Amino acid sequence: MMCLPPEVRADLGRFLATLEASSSIGKGRESGLCRLTLTESDRQMRDLFVQWCHEAGLRVTVDGIGSIFARRDGTEDLPPVLVGSHLDTQENGGRFDGIVGVLGALEVVRRLNDLGVATRRPIEIVNWTNEEGARFSPPMVASGCFVGDYALDWALGLKDAQGTTIGQALEVIGYRGEAAVGGREIDSYFELHIEQGDVLDRTSHEVGIVTHAYSSHGMLVEYRGETAHTGPWPMAKRKNALVAGARLLVAVDDLGWQHAETGGKATAARLSASPNKAGLLSDWAEAVCDVRHEDPEVAELMRIKMLRAVGEAGIRAGCEYRVLDQWSWGGDIFDKAMVDHVRDAVEKLGLNGLELPSQAGHDAYFLAKHVPTAMIFTPCKDGITHNNNELATPDMLEPGLNVLLHAVMARADRP
Amino acid sequence: MMCLPPEVRADLGRFLATLEASSSIGKGRESGLCRLTLTESDRQMRDLFVQWCHEAGLRVTVDGIGSIFARRDGTEDLPPVLVGSHLDTQENGGRFDGIVGVLGALEVVRRLNDLGVATRRPIEIVNWTNEEGARFSPPMVASGCFVGDYALDWALGLKDAQGTTIGQALEVIGYRGEAAVGGREIDSYFELHIEQGDVLDRTSHEVGIVTHAYSSHGMLVEYRGETAHTGPWPMAKRKNALVAGARLLVAVDDLGWQHAETGGKATAARLSASPNKAGLLSDWAEAVCDVRHEDPEVAELMRIKMLRAVGEAGIRAGCEYRVLDQWSWGGDIFDKAMVDHVRDAVEKLGLNGLELPSQAGHDAYFLAKHVPTAMIFTPCKDGITHNNNELATPDMLEPGLNVLLHAVMARADRP
Numbered sequence: 134m135m136c137l138p139p140e141v142r143a144d145l146g147r148f149l150a151t152l153e154a155s156s157s158i159g160k161g162r163e164s165g166l167c168r169l170t171l172t173e174s175d176r177q178m179r180d181l182f183v184q185w186c187h188e189a190g191l192r193v194t195v196d197g198i199g200s201i202f203a204r205r206d207g208t209e210d211l212p213p214v215l216v217g218s219h220l221d222t223q224e225n226g227g228r229f230d231g232i233v234g235v236l237g238a239l240e241v242v243r244r245l246n247d248l249g250v251a252t253r254r255p256i257e258i259v260n261w262t263n264e265e266g267a268r269f270s271p272p273m274v275a276s277g278c279f280v281g282d283y284a285l286d287w288a289l290g291l292k293d294a295q296g297t298t299i300g301q302a303l304e305v306i307g308y309r310g311e312a313a314v315g316g317r318e319i320d321s322y323f324e325l326h327i328e329q330g331d332v333l334d335r336t337s338h339e340v341g342i343v344t345h346a347y348s349s350h351g352m353l354v355e356y357r358g359e360t361a362h363t364g365p366w367p368m369a370k371r372k373n374a375l376v377a378g379a380r381l382l383v384a385v386d387d388l389g390w391q392h393a394e395t396g397g398k399a400t401a402a403r404l405s406a407s408p409n410k411a412g413l414l415s416d417w418a419e420a421v422c423d424v425r426h427e428d429p430e431v432a433e434l435m436r437i438k439m440l441r442a443v444g445e446a447g448i449r450a451g452c453e454y455r456v457l458d459q460w461s462w463g464g465d466i467f468d469k470a471m472v473d474h475v476r477d478a479v480e481k482l483g484l485n486g487l488e489l490p491s492q493a494g495h496d497a498y499f500l501a502k503h504v505p506t507a508m509i510f511t512p513c514k515d516g517i518t519h520n521n522n523e524l525a526t527p528d529m530l531e532p533g534l535n536v537l538l539h540a541v542m543a544r545a546d547r548p
Numbered sequence: 549m550m551c552l553p554p555e556v557r558a559d560l561g562r563f564l565a566t567l568e569a570s571s572s573i574g575k576g577r578e579s580g581l582c583r584l585t586l587t588e589s590d591r592q593m594r595d596l597f598v599q600w601c602h603e604a605g606l607r608v609t610v611d612g613i614g615s616i617f618a619r620r621d622g623t624e625d626l627p628p629v630l631v632g633s634h635l636d637t638q639e640n641g642g643r644f645d646g647i648v649g650v651l652g653a654l655e656v657v658r659r660l661n662d663l664g665v666a667t668r669r670p671i672e673i674v675n676w677t678n679e680e681g682a683r684f685s686p687p688m689v690a691s692g693c694f695v696g697d698y699a700l701d702w703a704l705g706l707k708d709a710q711g712t713t714i715g716q717a718l719e720v721i722g723y724r725g726e727a728a729v730g731g732r733e734i735d736s737y738f739e740l741h742i743e744q745g746d747v748l749d750r751t752s753h754e755v756g757i758v759t760h761a762y763s764s765h766g767m768l769v770e771y772r773g774e775t776a777h778t779g780p781w782p783m784a785k786r787k788n789a790l791v792a793g794a795r796l797l798v799a800v801d802d803l804g805w806q807h808a809e810t811g812g813k814a815t816a817a818r819l820s821a822s823p824n825k826a827g828l829l830s831d832w833a834e835a836v837c838d839v840r841h842e843d844p845e846v847a848e849l850m851r852i853k854m855l856r857a858v859g860e861a862g863i864r865a866g867c868e869y870r871v872l873d874q875w876s877w878g879g880d881i882f883d884k885a886m887v888d889h890v891r892d893a894v895e896k897l898g899l900n901g902l903e904l905p906s907q908a909g910h911d912a913y914f915l916a917k918h919v920p921t922a923m924i925f926t927p928c929k930d931g932i933t934h935n936n937n938e939l940a941t942p943d944m945l946e947p948g949l950n951v952l953l954h955a956v957m958a959r960a961d962r963p
Contacts, residue, residue, distance in 0.1 A: 224823050225775050266827055330780030347779065351826070360640050362934040363815035364762065364840055365745030365907035368808035376801045376816050379794040386791045393783035400778035401791050402826045404819060408639050411766070411817045411836045412681055413934050416640070421826040425779055450801075492780035519777040519828055
């Protein structure tokens, strides 16, 4: 087993140059990015990324849902170590969320190339399609398909607000690949990511060793009522679906406040109603909401409270209700041996690391259910994310990048 | 003064034939209509209405905001008696709301023609543009311009959801007329309308003598917050504009329930947010809400409570708030002499009439501020309106139609 000497470091300048190139594709508000998945700017970013991978001597394949894999062969015919994240952003997104993980993986491979180091196992960089879910809901749909939790046909048929499906959008930008989606053995998965919280920044830690994930439960709810005139129609006869949706979202926000002192969150994320016009009661509404807590038992309690709020809101507004979809993430999902690789690298590099949970959802959550998985967090300024003011300075990024390099090397070259 | 003998009746069959023709233009859900203002179906309806007016020997003019006037000259050069309502509908609208008033006016004129009866004053049928406000907000914009309460330029610049202005939409359907908008003397205004409430139907009255109007206060409110990730962002830092909007709408609905036993209503009508997506806190929301009560003092109290709820919702969600627009309608607005014409006609015809307030908004409210105005209500089934199940049977329509005929004649021919 070849182990990188502790003094070996990633080339920060080269990594930052790729980050800067990425920051100029799909510019959004102020210094942010608006690079929604499978749009023209996403295509440009993908093309550049593929070009970089080819220049690094990697073999690039694209799977049937557009995820890009760039492979550096190992010395033995073993399952690969996957390393990556996503290059798509939110509509008012930042320059770091996801991007750091893909370009960090590229830097790891480039550095190993510089050193002429071979690994027993192949290393594959991956860029997952539609992590954000900002254009096509739900998020993380490609990693969900990769591990077999989502059906590919279902995912390809998901529509954006204009009615375009993922399948059609892939054709438009030329990224509907021929490789099978998943169905092959994977050794492990590493994902480097900005924390998307303020713990590391606030407590001045250089890098985060992600030990577990907040448990998160979300749901998509539909209310059906009746249209009527807002003037004469008596309160007692009203079945205003918009009111039902609003009551649910307020109850969910209240639920977040109930659990705020132990770090719980509950979010009223989306509410759509129809006809949703002055002068009319709405006969249809759809709401998306979720709850999150570090303690899985508390998260489950919050889920049950949210579910009861769905019914209560419907009944109070005189509307029928249906939970159209429910999803759950997180918990104690990361692999102990994989987290050890991360912890070992932090110690070997003499970094000031902190063990902490992940609070946001990541492709790593899907992978973790099927493949030994670990995540590494870099700090980010004030925890601001999904916002054009998202910021991770070079100082904040360098420690995590080096931890990724050493952890991937140790994992890929282990006996 | 010529007075119609009490045995004179409108031609119900002829009136119903026009209503049936109208019911086939712009068909909506089930038996309803979706004839949004200034659309192709509205144009077809307008063309047919203008043809009928020409056939009745009327002089048709269209004003600068598309309202159609069809004039039957009087024997003297006096200001005209206006009689009408609107031919546009809600998206999920009915076949009667507004339409009965315009086609009823047409039947009045046709019947006077049959009888060869002249009146001292001219009678003008009017079809007001965009009464519903379903495509362009606010509603009743053309009557507001006619009386000078709204500026014509402002109204022509109002946009629909696709960004088309009223001015552009008028050009598209060829109904941007050359006649001045208002600015001329009007003797009086009559509007026949379905009740849009269940009082007449429930109490088995044949016709409603509208004595006053519910006082209504509405507002358009904007909230501004900050986008952030729904996962890690702490509750205490959140500025979710969608939550602010939802809290306002729930408070408004609660306010309606507080006053329900005295017939008060408060409506959460519209909520739009952005980005309004799963995974994100919204940084913008806009809400429309209103309160209504028969007692103007209670309505004013409800308005103040609603206004305080605007601020409270914003503060609780950590968002900035602005009231972008406020409007008020109703009160003791109808002219006593005009209401007497209606009451006299009910008595003369031996009908079982009920004096009652109007609860919905009508073009008559704008007219009433400047011109002696009265309204006549027909019953409608269960008070259902702004809904494809809206229903007024021939039996329900006939008494009001005859009251309109006799009241208009008495007014137009008075000394």
